[in-house]
Amino acid sequence: MAKELTSRGENYSQWYNDLVIKADLAENSAVRGCMVIKPYGYAIWEKIQAELDRMFKETGHVNAYFPLFIPKSFLSKEAEHVEGFAKECAVVTHYRLKQNEDGTGLIVDPDAKLDEELIVRPTSETIIWSTYKNWIQSYRDLPLLINQWANVVRWEMRTRLFLRTTEFLWQEGHTAHATENEAIEEAYKILEIYATFAENFMAVPVLKGLKSVNERFAGAIETLCIEALMQDGKALQAGTSHFLGQNFAKAFDVTFMDKTNKLDYVWATSWGVSTRLMGALIMTHSDDHGLVLPPKLAPFQVVIVPIYKNEEQLTAINAKVYELTSKLKTLGISVKYDNDDNKKPGWKFAEYELKGVPIRLAMGTRDLENKTIEVARRDTLTKETVSIEGIDTYIQQLLNDIQDNIFRKAYDYRTSVTREVNSYDEFKEEIEKGGFLLCHWDGTPETEELIKDETKATIRLIPMDGEKTPGICMVTGKPSAQRVVFARAY
Amino acid sequence: MAKELTSRGENYSQWYNDLVIKADLAENSAVRGCMVIKPYGYAIWEKIQAELDRMFKETGHVNAYFPLFIPKSFLSKEAEHVEGFAKECAVVTHYRLKQNEDGTGLIVDPDAKLDEELIVRPTSETIIWSTYKNWIQSYRDLPLLINQWANVVRWEMRTRLFLRTTEFLWQEGHTAHATENEAIEEAYKILEIYATFAENFMAVPVLKGLKSVNERFAGAIETLCIEALMQDGKALQAGTSHFLGQNFAKAFDVTFMDKTNKLDYVWATSWGVSTRLMGALIMTHSDDHGLVLPPKLAPFQVVIVPIYKNEEQLTAINAKVYELTSKLKTLGISVKYDNDDNKKPGWKFAEYELKGVPIRLAMGTRDLENKTIEVARRDTLTKETVSIEGIDTYIQQLLNDIQDNIFRKAYDYRTSVTREVNSYDEFKEEIEKGGFLLCHWDGTPETEELIKDETKATIRLIPMDGEKTPGICMVTGKPSAQRVVFARAY
Numbered sequence: 005m006a007k008e009l010t011s012r013g014e015n016y017s018q019w020y021n022d023l024v025i026k027a028d029l030a031e032n033s034a035v036r037g038c039m040v041i042k043p044y045g046y047a048i049w050e051k052i053q054a055e056l057d058r059m060f061k062e063t064g065h066v067n068a069y070f071p072l073f074i075p076k077s078f079l080s081k082e083a084e085h086v087e088g089f090a091k092e093c094a095v096v097t098h099y100r101l102k103q104n105e106d107g108t109g110l111i112v113d114p115d116a117k118l119d120e121e122l123i124v125r126p127t128s129e130t131i132i133w134s135t136y137k138n139w140i141q142s143y144r145d146l147p148l149l150i151n152q153w154a155n156v157v158r159w160e161m162r163t164r165l166f167l168r169t170t171e172f173l174w175q176e177g178h179t180a181h182a183t184e185n186e187a188i189e190e191a192y193k194i195l196e197i198y199a200t201f202a203e204n205f206m207a208v209p210v211l212k213g214l215k216s217v218n219e220r221f222a223g224a225i226e227t228l229c230i231e232a233l234m235q236d237g238k239a240l241q242a243g244t245s246h247f248l249g250q251n252f253a254k255a256f257d258v259t260f261m262d263k264t265n266k267l268d269y270v271w272a273t274s275w276g277v278s279t280r281l282m283g284a285l286i287m288t289h290s291d292d293h294g295l296v297l298p299p300k301l302a303p304f305q306v307v308i309v310p311i312y313k314n315e316e317q318l319t320a321i322n323a324k325v326y327e328l329t330s331k332l333k334t335l336g337i338s339v340k341y342d343n344d345d346n347k348k349p350g351w352k353f354a355e356y357e358l359k360g361v362p363i364r365l366a367m368g369t370r371d372l373e374n375k376t377i378e379v380a381r382r383d384t385l386t387k388e389t390v391s392i393e394g395i396d397t398y399i400q401q402l403l404n405d406i407q408d409n410i411f412r413k414a415y416d417y418r419t420s421v422t423r424e425v426n427s428y429d430e431f432k433e434e435i436e437k438g439g440f441l442l443c444h445w446d447g448t449p450e451t452e453e454l455i456k457d458e459t460k461a462t463i464r465l466i467p468m469d470g471e472k473t474p475g476i477c478m479v480t481g482k483p484s485a486q487r488v489v490f491a492r493a494y
Numbered sequence: 495m496a497k498e499l500t501s502r503g504e505n506y507s508q509w510y511n512d513l514v515i516k517a518d519l520a521e522n523s524a525v526r527g528c529m530v531i532k533p534y535g536y537a538i539w540e541k542i543q544a545e546l547d548r549m550f551k552e553t554g555h556v557n558a559y560f561p562l563f564i565p566k567s568f569l570s571k572e573a574e575h576v577e578g579f580a581k582e583c584a585v586v587t588h589y590r591l592k593q594n595e596d597g598t599g600l601i602v603d604p605d606a607k608l609d610e611e612l613i614v615r616p617t618s619e620t621i622i623w624s625t626y627k628n629w630i631q632s633y634r635d636l637p638l639l640i641n642q643w644a645n646v647v648r649w650e651m652r653t654r655l656f657l658r659t660t661e662f663l664w665q666e667g668h669t670a671h672a673t674e675n676e677a678i679e680e681a682y683k684i685l686e687i688y689a690t691f692a693e694n695f696m697a698v699p700v701l702k703g704l705k706s707v708n709e710r711f712a713g714a715i716e717t718l719c720i721e722a723l724m725q726d727g728k729a730l731q732a733g734t735s736h737f738l739g740q741n742f743a744k745a746f747d748v749t750f751m752d753k754t755n756k757l758d759y760v761w762a763t764s765w766g767v768s769t770r771l772m773g774a775l776i777m778t779h780s781d782d783h784g785l786v787l788p789p790k791l792a793p794f795q796v797v798i799v800p801i802y803k804n805e806e807q808l809t810a811i812n813a814k815v816y817e818l819t820s821k822l823k824t825l826g827i828s829v830k831y832d833n834d835d836n837k838k839p840g841w842k843f844a845e846y847e848l849k850g851v852p853i854r855l856a857m858g859t860r861d862l863e864n865k866t867i868e869v870a871r872r873d874t875l876t877k878e879t880v881s882i883e884g885i886d887t888y889i890q891q892l893l894n895d896i897q898d899n900i901f902r903k904a905y906d907y908r909t910s911v912t913r914e915v916n917s918y919d920e921f922k923e924e925i926e927k928g929g930f931l932l933c934h935w936d937g938t939p940e941t942e943e944l945i946k947d948e949t950k951a952t953i954r955l956i957p958m959d960g961e962k963t964p965g966i967c968m969v970t971g972k973p974s975a976q977r978v979v980f981a982r983a984y
Binding site (some may be wrong): 031034035038039040041042043046047049050052066067068069070071072074075076077078079080086090091092093094095096098099100101102103109110112121122123124131134135138144150154157159171173327346360417 | 523524531540566567570582586589591602613619624640645649
């Protein structure tokens with residue numbers, strides 16, 4: 005196996021770390037908890053960004069940019085918000101360095117202490133709502149449907165590449181509305197965009213629902229989320245959309261004149277997905293051979309490798325391949341032709357398998373004679389020899405098939421490990437096996453806390469869709485309105 | 495005039511500030527020196543990004559992402575570099591806040607002091623070269639042609655929207671090469687990209703050249719730059735490309751095995767343009783009526799305003815306009831149709847003039863009858879009534895004309911205020927009038943320093959192209975190899 009990837013069975017966690025490093029997606033940096041996103045990983049992130057950005061714009065959102073720094077006092081204005089973020093803030097206290105007079109090097113200049121410390125944004129509700137105050141006077145100024153692509157910092161004690169890093173990249177939407185209903189609708193609309201993106205582009209099936217009070221965003225009235233399931237049976241929160249009520253409007257005194265000339269506080273939502281999606285993408289599809297990428301997000305969808313013994317053969321293959329790549333590009337398919345003479349075909353095969361390129365084509369001299377080409381699928385690891393005639397549309401269809409297949413595979417896996425559990429004893433046994441457990445719960449934070457303490461499982465979400473049959477809580481025997489989804493999570 | 499824009503003649507500096515605010519491009523934030531880039535301004539920046547990104551990728555560059563934070567010790571490793579940046583660094587010293595025990599609010603938790611302070615990146619050479627050390631062993635690993643889009647922080651004492659802000663957005667390319675020549679070629683290649691982008695997309699004519707030692711990037715062997723001229727006669731540095739020699743490779747011990755199995759230090763370049771380009775764009779073309787945008791970077795190129803008295807008329811106009819917009823979109827032209835009933839046409843005209851929309855179309859009932867439409871150019875402020883027949887290709891051509899016209903206008907202005915000056919007395923007089931002064935200089939930092947102290951003018955660049963006639967320095971009378979370009983600058 006290329007570059008010695010640990011197998012999933014052996015050690016899932018190590019497999020993930022190996023894969024991220026060896027497929028050149030990201031690596032740890034010299035700064036504790038901060039990652040370097042390498043070009044191949046960043047190319048995937050760019051595709052994620054481009055699609056989401058298009059979806060946001062199609063639904064009337066625009067991009068803007070707000071400051072990296074937040075004055076300390078702003079953070080305190082919303083009580084729950086500060087409670088949620090104060091413990092993990094990077095704090096800027098000075099604005100200058102100087103050479104130490106004793107010649108020992110660079111020190112912080114004590115004369116350059118800030119009057120008020122600045123926080124590196126962990127999220128931007130406070131700085132944005134302090135700005136919105138000046139932008140909103142009347143209902144005519146509403147809604148504001150603004151998104152920003154940015155870096156944020158949360159000082160995490162235990163970090164893992166993409167899944168939990170001190171600095172990460174994300175988009176954060178911050179909208180302002182004249183009515184409660186409109187804001188709630190916006191929060192749900194965004195959740196649909198996230199779910200559609202996850203399923204149709206990442207090929208990651210997700211559950212949609214509401215967070216329990218314990219898992220809610222600090223400062224939100226309601227947090228909606230999409231939740232994915234990784235191959236080790238652990239859940240991963242892939243995106244959240246918050247209905248913030250009037251909390252931030254009140255904290256920053258943002259009022260508006262409504263149509264009836266009445267002054268009211270503005271209604272808000274915020275929502276975000278981050279480079280964490282990269283973790284979900286990697287862990288949902290990949291195997292012991294390396295990355296498996298959905299065609300819609302692969303930096304290149306097809307790689308072509310020539311098999312030749314001498315210069316003359318390569319020249320003949322090159323000519324045929326250039327013809328083919330130009331046809332594929334016409335169909336909007338991204339192709340890389342790797343005719344680097346310094347690497348053997350076997351090395352290339354392993355490399356592109358590791359990097360998850362959806363389709364690998366190999367062309368040798370016999371293929372030239374027979375007018376064929378070898379087509380290898382990354383998802384099934386199967387190979388077939390196909391006529392070069394009509395190969396472009398064949399590849400196009402195959403990319404769709406791969407996209408569908410990896411979604412279905414992930415969907416079937418999730419279905420196979422999602423089950424109803426009716427007693428707490430059964431729960432304790434089942435949770436060890438991973439997967440989503442559908443259980444009755446009495447709706448109290450205390451019971452959720454108890455379950456978490458005893459089993460490390462949390463309520464991933466309260467499902468939005470599907471039937472809602474009442475029952476009794478598996479722990480306390482108290483009434484439950486509907487089953488909720490438990491799992492251990494990343 | 496819409497929203498009372500100060501005129502350029504009255505107060506150029508105030509005009510600029512007014513325009514940035516009133517055209518909804520950006521505003522100052524609650525954080526000293528940091529700006530909020532508003533949606534309309536950000537939409538222009540997105541267009542700048544998209545074009546540059548395409549040009550970088552077409553020339554073999556890829557994007558990646560490196561950490562926001564730089565350990566303090568990294569900054570010290572390149573002596574000139576630290577000298578250049580230490581005095582304007584935002585320093586993170588703590589990673590947690592806590593509630594003060596006396597109940598007075600949030601304080602920095604003294605128990606959460608970092609062992610080593612982190613600097614918010616002012617530029618990323620140090621963190622990137624510390625990373626490249628692990629990526630480069632052999633000539634086969636070279637070149638690395640990497641760019642990143644990021645925010646950076648330089649603690650500026652006097653800030654101005656877009657032109658000089660504490661935090662700004664930019665791209666920074668950092669490339670690694672096996673030979674000196676290849677690195678120098680890369681630096682020049684990027685300068686060409688910057689110049690092409692400035693002239694062909696921003697419609698801003700630029701001079702290309704080398705910086706003098708005084709103006710060189712801290713840590714560079716040679717700094718290449720493009721220099722633009724604003725309407726007030728002041729120069730604006732619009733982009734720089736640095737040949738870094740082996741300075742950073744030596745500082746971070748980045749060596750490679752060359753083709754002859756000899757170990758050598760890696761050769762480097764770095765290059766960047768920032769949101770400062772927005773300032774150049776605004777100041778080059780705009781007038782007392784507001785922004786003038788080049789069609790290639792305008793968030794929308796055409797705005798259509800209906801002129802009507804009643805619902806029925808509007809309905810008829812709507813139908814005709816929908817036909818037209820769909821034709822324009824087919825040609826790749828971006829159009830906004832503003833039939834908002836709450837605003838009068840006059841208000842809309844002023845608003846889109848202020849926002850620099852290249853072409854404004856107005857359609858009334860008489861136009862419907864006559865099969866005409868009113869076409870107003872933002873650059874010349876001229877209006878004409880044109881047949882609706884073939885209007886789509888007419889608009890397409892007009893957008894090209896506008897793009898060309900504003901470039902030519904800026905070019906002619908620059909030519910008119912660029913002149914040779916032969917004595918220091920003449921120089922002192924001429925510099926007050928603004929523009930580029932071509933003068934002989936003895937090549938010493940001392941003479942440049944003296945001129946700067948006495949006249950506030952600096953050497954903007956040593957021209958790369960054109961004839962290089964020797965002469966004698968206007969200040970010292972010592973020999974000069976060629977004329978250099980002096981100006982007062984932003």
